[in-house]
Amino acid sequence: MPPSEGIKQMIAATFRARVRYGEPMSAHTSWHAGGPAEAHFTPRDRDDLAAFLRALPAQVPVYWVGLGSNLLVRDGGIRGVVIATAGVFTRIERRAERRIYCEASVPCARIARACVRWELADGEFFSGIPGLLGGALAMNAGAFGDETWRHVVSVQTLDRRGRQYAREAGEFRVGYREVVLPAAHEWFLAAELQFEPRVPEPGKLQALLTRRRETQPLGAWSCGSVFKNPPGDYAARLIEAAGLKGYRIGDAVVSEKHANFILNTGHASATQIEQLILHVRATVERVHGVRLEPEVRIVGEPAPPLPGPPQLPGQPPTGQPPPGEGRC
Numbered sequence: 412m413p414p415s416e417g418i419k420q421m422i423a424a425t426f427r428a429r430v431r432y433g434e435p436m437s438a439h440t441s442w443h444a445g446g447p448a449e450a451h452f453t454p455r456d457r458d459d460l461a462a463f464l465r466a467l468p469a470q471v472p473v474y475w476v477g478l479g480s481n482l483l484v485r486d487g488g489i490r491g492v493v494i495a496t497a498g499v500f501t502r503i504e505r506r507a508e509r510r511i512y513c514e515a516s517v518p519c520a521r522i523a524r525a526c527v528r529w530e531l532a533d534g535e536f537f538s539g540i541p542g543l544l545g546g547a548l549a550m551n552a553g554a555f556g557d558e559t560w561r562h563v564v565s566v567q568t569l570d571r572r573g574r575q576y577a578r579e580a581g582e583f584r585v586g587y588r589e590v591v592l593p594a595a596h597e598w599f600l601a602a603e604l605q606f607e608p609r610v611p612e613p614g615k616l617q618a619l620l621t622r623r624r625e626t627q628p629l630g631a632w633s634c635g636s637v638f639k640n641p642p643g644d645y646a647a648r649l650i651e652a653a654g655l656k657g658y659r660i661g662d663a664v665v666s667e668k669h670a671n672f673i674l675n676t677g678h679a680s681a682t683q684i685e686q687l688i689l690h691v692r693a694t695v696e697r698v699h700g701v702r703l704e705p706e707v708r709i710v711g712e713p714a715p716p717l718p719g720p721p722q723l724p725g726q727p728p729t730g731q732p733p734p735g736e737g738r739c
């Protein structure tokens with residue numbers, strides 16, 4: 412999707428020069444794949460973002476991105492405006508003995524370190540989540556047996572028209588890696604989180620992180636677990652038992668270390684990654700009769716077809732992965 416001239420005209424003149432057009436989302440996702448955002452805007456602060464949204468015509472779609480560690484952006488890119496907030500809303504402070512206030516762009520690892528310093532030991536689990544608090548709120552991210560929304564007291568949100576709200580945790584429907592907001596098109600600006608005051612056990616966190624490094628390919632380009640665990644089982648176990656470890660489409664590969672991770676080992680396109688996700692899902696369903704649900708968010712437009720001669724029936728469509736599919 413080439414960046415359209417139209418989008419520029421829809422952005423208020425005061426903001427136009429600060430918006431990047433055709434920004435490659437591969438630079439903003441941990442998979443290092445994906446097409447361009449038609450427009451990509453980083454606000455200066457809350458008021459700036461609210462003013463930007465108020466001035467943006469209602470028909471322009473808006474997509475909010477944190478650190479892009481749970482996101483597959485298709486090769487055709489994202490229509491409308493991507494709001495990118497990494498590095499913007501970064502305040503974190505202790506509000507009471509058990510409570511902290513934390514803005515949406517604070518990295519989860521920083522929340523974990525602050526909790527250790529403030530002797531709020533059950534905040535340590537945040538160290539296992541590579542994204543920002545906003546993404547953790549949107550996903551109900553979890554690690555080491557704990558999850559984000561067990562600790563949420565209240566949140567501040569912003570809607571598509573730039574209006575801000577204070578909401579209690581009880582207004583949200585929360586499940587495993589799933590959060591339903593009370594209204595569509597609302598995003599998290601900050602949260603008040605509550606923890607048990609307890610001195611962290613020396614060495615416990617380090618041991619958990621070491622164990623994780625031993626069992627997950629953490630240095631590689633991935634989005635963590637691709638699929639949610641089905642009730643009573645593990646997606647990784649099912650994928651491994653279906654013989655899919657090492658299966659590849661181009662440079663997209665099912666990790667040998669942890670079968671629920673798909674790695675971009677070089678130049679995988681988002682199309683190849685998505686095709687591998689679909690292949691894994693279909694194979695697991697055929698072998699085990701279990702339909703896996705993706706945990707990763709897949710967004711954007713499919714790749715446009717490549718120019719070339721018309722396809723013969725039975726040929727793979729253009730824009731699809733080249734040969735190189737199968738086991739390594």
Ligand SMILES: Cc1cc2nc3c(=O)[nH]c(=O)nc-3n(C[C@H](O)[C@H](O)[C@H](O)COP(=O)(O)OP(=O)(O)OC[C@H]3O[C@@H](n4cnc5c(N)ncnc54)[C@H](O)[C@@H]3O)c2cc1C
Pocket residue numbers: 441474475476477478479480481482515539540541542543544545546547548549550551552553554597598599600628629633634635636708
């Ligand atoms: C190596 C690796 C290991 C991982 N391990 C774990 C793990 O143990 N547990 C786990 O839960 N996850 C894990 N993840 C996935 C990911 O880190 C989490 O889902 C994280 O919470 C995503 O945060 P983010 O800022 O990167 O969000 P993004 O990927 O940028 O966005 C994810 C979704 O959240 C939405 N979103 C982002 N910010 C906001 C906001 N402020 N308001 C509303 N919506 C928003 C986006 O629109 C998108 O739909 C892992 C990822 C990697 C790469």
